[in-house]
Amino acid sequence: MRFAILGISHETNTFSKVPATYEQFENAHILRGQEMVDEYAESQYTISGYLQGAEELGFEAVPLMYANTGPIGTITKDAYDRLSGEMHQMLRDQGPWDGVLISNHGAAVSEEYPDMDAEFTRVVRDIVGPDVPVGVTLDMHANISKDTVANTDVCIVWRTCPHLDAKQRARKTAELIYRTVKGEIHPVQFIEMPPMLVNIVKQFTGQEPMKSLVDECVEANEIPNVLDTSIAEGYPYADVDEMGMSWIAITDGDAELAEKTAKDMAAKAWLRRVDLNKPVASIADALRQAEERYVGPKPEGVENYVPSDGTALAEAEPSDHSHLGPIVLMDVGDNIGGGSSADSTHILKVAKEMGVTGFLQTLYDPEAVEACVTAGIGAEIAIDVGGKTDDMHGEPIHVVGTVSVIHDGPYEETRPTHGGFRFYNDGKRVLFNTVDGMTILLTSVRSGNTAREQMYSMGIRPEDYRVVVAKGVSSPRPAY
Ligand SMILES: [Zn+2]
Structure with missing residues (x-):
């Protein structure tokens, strides 16, 4: 069982004056193959969780390519074309695949694609076809669109801010994709995106109101037949359509339950919207x-x-x-x-x-x-x-x-x-x-x-x- 690992991870601040050029990615991370293992095998990042999943579940992880930079401005067309071009070509050339695991941040904007993550996953889906399960693990500050969810089978978001559970959440993505390949489960997901923002100073998940919202998300995961639940805080420094909070529920073949679970979580958060935006001290x-x-x-x-x-x-x-x-x-x-x-x-x-x-x-x-x-x-x-x-x-x-x-x-x-x-x-x-x-x-x-x-x-x-x-x-x- 062979799973490809790839991704472009970028949190694009569309107000920043520093464009994310190819050179900016080169200065941060452009990793290929074994370089990804060397960098992340001993870390706590998403790719670390994918590698851990491979080891524990017994599938073959094939790290293709991964690129990121710090959260600077919009990704240039040149950078996106070169990075995604090379990665997607690897995915075409080195198949066939049983599954694909993507490590994107989920708030990327390029000059050509305001929803870069949707475009990236769309091409991945196009290459591997409808029958190969695709999983993605996103940062909790992801601005997630319906398209990204539609292009993937499993979309899982980190649940802690500060982010301390990237590896665990990615391990979960790997597991759900693995079980899907084995025919044990048939994931169906739904994303609910109410018109809501959380003030960045209220994003700490160890304190209210985020603490309760995360607790409710974890509890909803206990509902029979619910495979996973996510809450994304969104990334406010991006002037894009999908900017804001979102909730995702993944069930085993039950579209109605996925929709209801995601909507219930979002509805509870809506009641806390004033608390989510209290001002801070001078x-x-x-x-x-x-x-x-x-x-x-x-x-x-x-x-x-x-x-x-x-x-x-x-x-x-x-x-x-x-x-x-x-x-x-x-x-x-x-x-x-x-x-x-x-x-x-x-x-x-x-x-x-x-x-x-x-x-x-x-x-x-x-x-x-x-x-x-x-x-x-x-x-x-x-x-x-x-x-x-x-x-x-x-x-x-x-x-x-x-x-x-x-x-x-x-x-x-x-x-x-x-x-x-x-x-x-x-x-x-x-x-x-x-x-x-x-x-x-x-x-x-x-x-x-x-x-x-x-x-x-x-x-x-x-x-x-x-x-x-x-x-x-x-x-x-x-x-x-
Ligand atoms: Zn983040």
Whole structure:
């Protein structure tokens, strides 16, 4: 039994000014064959789950090709044609197949195809024909269309945000496709797409209202004859028709039950639509609260809080940890995982004005990194940092301080991370300590704060700070 594995994974921010060119994919990931195994066999990503399924269920996994980039702008026609052309040709040439497993993000937009995932799966279906089962596993921030669901037999979405269950969900996709090939089941799926959005700051599935919606989704999976249930939060930074939340139910041959189950889940969420869009604190309020709640550094012997999966994250909501430091503020306006600039200075500016000390944050600023490298370790210099990519993320901030550490960029995180990734590279980076008690980690690559090792590898202990800014909404939570 041979299953092909392939995919283009992209979360397209259609408002971003940085196009996703072929070179952008090359700089991130274009993997073929064994390279996919080397990269993901030991990770927690979708492809890892497919490989695990092959090993445990006993089918032959044939990794063809996989490409992704960070969530930047629209995929150029050239990039889509070259990537999909090569992958689809492999699928044609190396068949016949018993099944196909796709690893797409589910929120991809190309110049030619506003619903790239539908186009990609349409061609896959066209190549393998109607009788070969096709499964796809999508990121929880997927904007899923009816077409993508129609083009596949099994469409499964991750159920945790931050994303800690990619591998498990992909393992499930592999299993359902495997059982379909064996003739044990006949999956039928239905997608319900109410006109609903969840504010990005409410997307954490360990807290209400998302926690209940995910619980209801998991419960619906227990209904007899229901094979799987998914809830997608959608990706709001995309001006496309299918943008928004959706619910999918897959049953064993029962179209009516699939429709009813998906609609019931969506109907319950509709009642919570106001909770899904409550506003958040201003920067000054958040900093004031952080100053008030901070008591001191973490006492010796108190373990770092490390969730093992989405459930643990929910159960261990650390409400009783408020006497500890540091306070982590999510910079939701600079959501790098969502395609943002990574150099927003809005919080830094207010914190500086308020005189907040023991303050730690990262900033993407290759120009400042260069200036620091030229000045050398131990040099005290004045530089303008951040706010240089566009006019939406604040002005550059003038800081005076010392170049303390210079580092080449790569680091490895073995703790749980959003998306299940392990290897990171921030490019050349510099630890800059300002004279007014702030620490800024300057990077040459747009990097999020999803791994605490990002700090340890620079000799920084975030535990020793009062206020840590983590750029993102949910993605830094497993790390911090
Ligand atoms: Zn996501």
